[in-house]
Amino acid sequence: MTPVLSVRGLEKRFDAVVAADALSLDIAAGQKVSLIGANGAGKTTFVNMVTGYLKPDSGSIALEGMDIAKRSPRNVARLGISRSFQIPQLFIELTAAENLSVAVSGAGTRALSFHSPAEGHGRRDKVLELLARFGLGDLADRPVSELAGGVRKLIDIAMALVRRPKLLLLDEPTSGVSAEEKFVTMDRVIHAVAPDAATIVFVEHDMEIVSRYADRVVAFYLGRILADGDPHDVLKDAEVRRYVTGGAQ
Amino acid sequence: MKQGLHPVVMLLLVAAAALFGRVLPTWTLSLATIAASNALIALGIVILARTGNVSFGQGLFYAAGGYGVALIANAWGITDALVQMLIGAVCGGLLGIVIGPLLARYSGIFFGMLTLALSMVLYGALVKTTALGGSDGFNIGRPTLFGLSFTDTREADFMLYAVSVVTTGLAGIAATILFRSELGLASLAVRENNLRVEYLGISSNWVVTINFAIAAVFAGASGSFALMAQRHIDPQFAYWTTSGEFVFVAVLAGYQSVAAVFVASLALELVRSFSNLYLPNTWQLVLGVFLLGVILFLPRGIGSLWIKQRRKRTDPPLTAVTAQKEAAQ
Numbered sequence: 001m002t003p004v005l006s007v008r009g010l011e012k013r014f015d016a017v018v019a020a021d022a023l024s025l026d027i028a029a030g031q032k033v034s035l036i037g038a039n040g041a042g043k044t045t046f047v048n049m050v051t052g053y054l055k056p057d058s059g060s061i062a063l064e065g066m067d068i069a070k071r072s073p074r075n076v077a078r079l080g081i082s083r084s085f086q087i088p089q090l091f092i093e094l095t096a097a098e099n100l101s102v103a104v105s106g107a108g109t110r111a112l113s114f115h116s117p118a119e120g121h122g123r124r125d126k127v128l129e130l131l132a133r134f135g136l137g138d139l140a141d142r143p144v145s146e147l148a149g150g151v152r153k154l155i156d157i158a159m160a161l162v163r164r165p166k167l168l169l170l171d172e173p174t175s176g177v178s179a180e181e182k183f184v185t186m187d188r189v190i191h192a193v194a195p196d197a198a199t200i201v202f203v204e205h206d207m208e209i210v211s212r213y214a215d216r217v218v219a220f221y222l223g224r225i226l227a228d229g230d231p232h233d234v235l236k237d238a239e240v241r242r243y244v245t246g247g248a249q
Numbered sequence: 250m251k252q253g254l255h256p257v258v259m260l261l262l263v264a265a266a267a268l269f270g271r272v273l274p275t276w277t278l279s280l281a282t283i284a285a286s287n288a289l290i291a292l293g294i295v296i297l298a299r300t301g302n303v304s305f306g307q308g309l310f311y312a313a314g315g316y317g318v319a320l321i322a323n324a325w326g327i328t329d330a331l332v333q334m335l336i337g338a339v340c341g342g343l344l345g346i347v348i349g350p351l352l353a354r355y356s357g358i359f360f361g362m363l364t365l366a367l368s369m370v371l372y373g374a375l376v377k378t379t380a381l382g383g384s385d386g387f388n389i390g391r392p393t394l395f396g397l398s399f400t401d402t403r404e405a406d407f408m409l410y411a412v413s414v415v416t417t418g419l420a421g422i423a424a425t426i427l428f429r430s431e432l433g434l435a436s437l438a439v440r441e442n443n444l445r446v447e448y449l450g451i452s453s454n455w456v457v458t459i460n461f462a463i464a465a466v467f468a469g470a471s472g473s474f475a476l477m478a479q480r481h482i483d484p485q486f487a488y489w490t491t492s493g494e495f496v497f498v499a500v501l502a503g504y505q506s507v508a509a510v511f512v513a514s515l516a517l518e519l520v521r522s523f524s525n526l527y528l529p530n531t532w533q534l535v536l537g538v539f540l541l542g543v544i545l546f547l548p549r550g551i552g553s554l555w556i557k558q559r560r561k562r563t564d565p566p567l568t569a570v571t572a573q574k575e576a577a578q
Contacts, residue, residue, distance in 0.1 A: 051448070077450040089445040091438045102438040105431040106449030112456070115426050118434035163450065 002065045004029050004167050004199045005050065005081075010059035012045055012223070019045035020056065021223040027167070032190075033201045034210045034231070037220030037244055043203045044086070046220070047169050051083050052076035064166065077106070080166035086175055086203075088156035090144045096155050097140040100127040103162035133192040134158050149176050150185060157189055161196050168193060170202040174209055182206060186213055207245055211235060219244050256422055263418030267411045278406040280518050282478050285413040288514035290471035291498035292417070292424055293464030298504045299433070300457045301440035302360045306368030307468045307495050309348075310341035312487035313371070314469030315476040316381065317341075319389050330392040330412045334473045341469015342462060349461035353454040356443070368487050375484035386483025389476065413474045420467055421507045427463070428507065436460055468495075497536075501543050503550015513551050 003026040012020035019042045027033055035043045048054040050061055052073040061069040068076055091099050101118045104126060119127070131137050134154045144152060153173065160168060173189055174182040186209055193200060204210050210217055210231060217234040219226040221244060227237045234240055254262075270278060290307055297304055317340030318333045327333065352363055376384045391398070391405060394412065399405035427433045435456050438446050443453035476482050485491060494517075501513035517536070524535035547553055 053444075072447065073444070074447045074450055074452055077448055083448065089442055089448070091441040091445070093441060094434070094437060098434060098437075101431075102434055102446070102451070103449050105435055106446070106451040108431075112431040112435050112451065114432050115430050117429050118431045119429075159449065 001028070003027055004064060005201075006060075006062040006065070007046075007050070008060045008062075010046075010049060010061065011057045012042075012049060012054060013057060018042075018223040020049065020059075023059070023223070023225060025218065025225065025228070027199060027201065029166075030198045031200075031216055032214050033216045033218060034214035035201060035203045035218050035220060036205070036207070036210055036234075036240075037226075040222075041220035041244070042223040043220050044171060045223075047083060047171055047201075047203060050076075050167075051081055051169060077163065077165075080163070081169065082160035082163050082165035082167075083169040084153075084157040084160045084171060084173065086171040088149075088152040090152055090155060090159075092145040093143060095141050095143050096131060096136060096147065096151075097124070097127050099144060099155055100130055100159060100162060103159040107163040130158050130162065130192075131155075133195075135188055150181065153177070154185070154188070154192075157193070161193055164196040166199065168200045170200065172203050172205065174204070174206060182209060183212070207235060254425075256426065259418075259422045259425065263415060263422070266418060267414045270407050270410045270414065273410075275403045275406060278403070278410045279478060280522055281515070282406070282410045282413045282474065284515045284518040285410070285417040285511075286471045286474035286478070287495060287498055287518070288511045289413075289417040289420055289474070290468045290495045291502060291514055292420055292507065292510045293467030293471075294495055294499035295502055295504050295507075295510055296424060296427065296436075296467075297457075297460045297464040298499060299428070299436040299440060300453075300460050301443075302356060302457060302461075303496060303499070304364040304461075304464065304492070305361045305489070305496060306364030306366070306492050307464065308487045308489065308492035309364065309368035309371050310344055310465040310468035311472040311475070311491065311495075312368075312375065312482075312484070313344045314338065314341040314472030315482045315486045316375070316472075317469070318473040318476055319387065319482045320381075322389050323387075328390055328393045329396075330394050330409065330477060333392060333477060334412065334416055334470050337473025337476070338466045338470040341472065342466035344469075345462040345465020349458040349465070350454070352461065353457040365489055365492065368492055369489060372484050372487040372489075375487060382483065384484055386481060386485075388481050391480060392477045409474070409477055416470060416474075417511070420470075421511065424507045432456065432459060497540060501540065501551055503547070503552040505549065506552030506555065508555075509550055509552030516551075 005027040007023055007025045010020045010023040023046065037043050045054060049056050052071050052075065056069055060067055063079055063081060068079060091102065097119065101123060104123055105112055128137060128140055131140050136151060136154060139147060139151065157170060157173060174185055177185045190213060214231050217231045218228045219234055219240045226243060227234045227240050235245060290311060294304055294307055314337030318337045321327055321336055322333060352360055355363060375381055394408050399408050435451055439453045439456045446453045472486060498514045498517055501517060502509040520536060520539050521532065524532035528535055
């Protein structure tokens with residue numbers, strides 16, 4: 001069966017810094033894959049290359065067999081890869097519902113309408129349903145600038161989900177969330193995402209989150225894949241403990 | 250959800266504004282015509298500004314519309330005000346469609362300076378083109394409407410007032426619908442974070458180009474009204490100070506409200522007329538102080554006065570549940 005994402009020999013350098021060193025990776029449909037690694041290990045560079053923001057120096061990236069390495073973020077999104085960001089990238093002067101409405105417009109197959117209301121009834125219902133799934137229904141008409149960081153994070157993920165992506169990339173979904181709230185937040189994300197995105201890749205620093213929610217872990221170190229496999233095995237790997245987790249878990 | 254006036258109510262308001270010209274003193278008709286014409290081009294700048302880009306060179310399309318109408322009117326004897334307005338809009342729009350995709354790749358100060366540079370290129374070309382009257386320009390005949398000629402000055406002024414007010418009013422209604430549409434919301438999104446817009450599968454360049462073309466259409470139509478009001482055109486239409494005046498109106502108005510553009514344009518014309526009358530040597534100073542005052546007290550423009558009030562009315566109160574939720578985050 002063709003993997004959802006297939007990466008072969010991916011390389012990326014920023015002058016002397018090697019951000020991706022011959023990365024090869026397959027992600028099958030339905031997997032929940034966590035990317036772990038210290039700062040500068042190449043996780044976000046990997047996400048940026050997969051989503052078209054950075055072009056690899058060499059190597060291939062295929063989505064269900066189609067090469068996407070040279071495509072723009074817009075084209076990659078249209079083909080079925082969505083992402084959220086470590087720092088939520090929202091339209092802060094717009095309301096939560098308006099943010100999602102923009103995402104709904106982007107997910108449509110036709111050109112943006114000059115006259116159809118951006119928050120027409122069918123669309124509004126869809127937006128409210130999505131917000132409710134994340135437990136944010138009563139914040140729909142609040143400007144994002146007035147909302148807390150954790151709420152913004154959820155809206156950012158909700159926006160990525162509108163397109164019902166084949167592959168959803170989440171960049172540190174629980175960063176900035178308190179220790180007490182992190183499982184609640186992640187439970188909410190996993191529950192909300194489940195109907196629309198079967199395959200999830202998430203970058204995470206918290207090993208408790210990784211071991212609880214991932215069914216596969218890929219550990220990065222200096223642009224290379226240090227270990228790849230079952231969370232239990234990877235997190236016990238001596239090199240991973242030495243270079244990535246520092247003995248955590 | 251934001252609520253606004255229903256388009257039918259807006260149509261009635263436009264009709265009422267046009268008929269109001271019947272009772273206005275004659276001297277105010279030409280002032281109101283210029284205010285409506287300036288509001289039309291400023292409305293285009295506001296539409297474009299919603300994508301985060303300000304054009305300092307709308308004089309380019311203003312002149313394209315004016316010169317296009319003047320040349321076609323003189324060559325083919327077209328005098329109908331509505332047809333002239335449409336010709337101006339088409340001339341401006343065609344130029345906008347050609348230039349828009351090239352400029353959409355730039356943003357901020359680069360975008361503004363490129364528009365300014367292009368308008369000055371046209372200005373320079375017009376000044377040097379003797380076939381178009383060089384720096385003196387040339388004249389056109391008095392406009393007609395539906396085959397009717399207006400020899401009486403007041404009737405001629407009223408006709409032009411009515412056509413310009415109705416045109417600008419209809420453009421305002423179209424802009425209101427646009428602001429509430431998918432494209433309108435996407436424009437605000439581009440203004441705030443164009444990369445995120447791309448990640449959502451929307452081309453931010455396309456959004457900017459469409460808004461740019463709409464602004465060019467409005468500028469071209471506005472140029473045709475200025476031409477009809479003066480019955481004369483010269484390269485000054487494309488000069489940077491002309492473009493600056495329109496930006497002035499757009500800054501006064503802010504980007505949140507269509508009605509604010511009309512208020513700002515009228516306010517500017519009134520301030521200019523009265524300060525010119527009573528302070529002939531320092532009227533620019535009065536205009537500057539007026540603009541400073543608006544920027545200081547209403548940094549988001551005159552429109553923020555009622556947009557803020559509307560938000561207060563429509564935003565849900567912070568309930569105990571939401572407060573608790575936010576506290577938990």
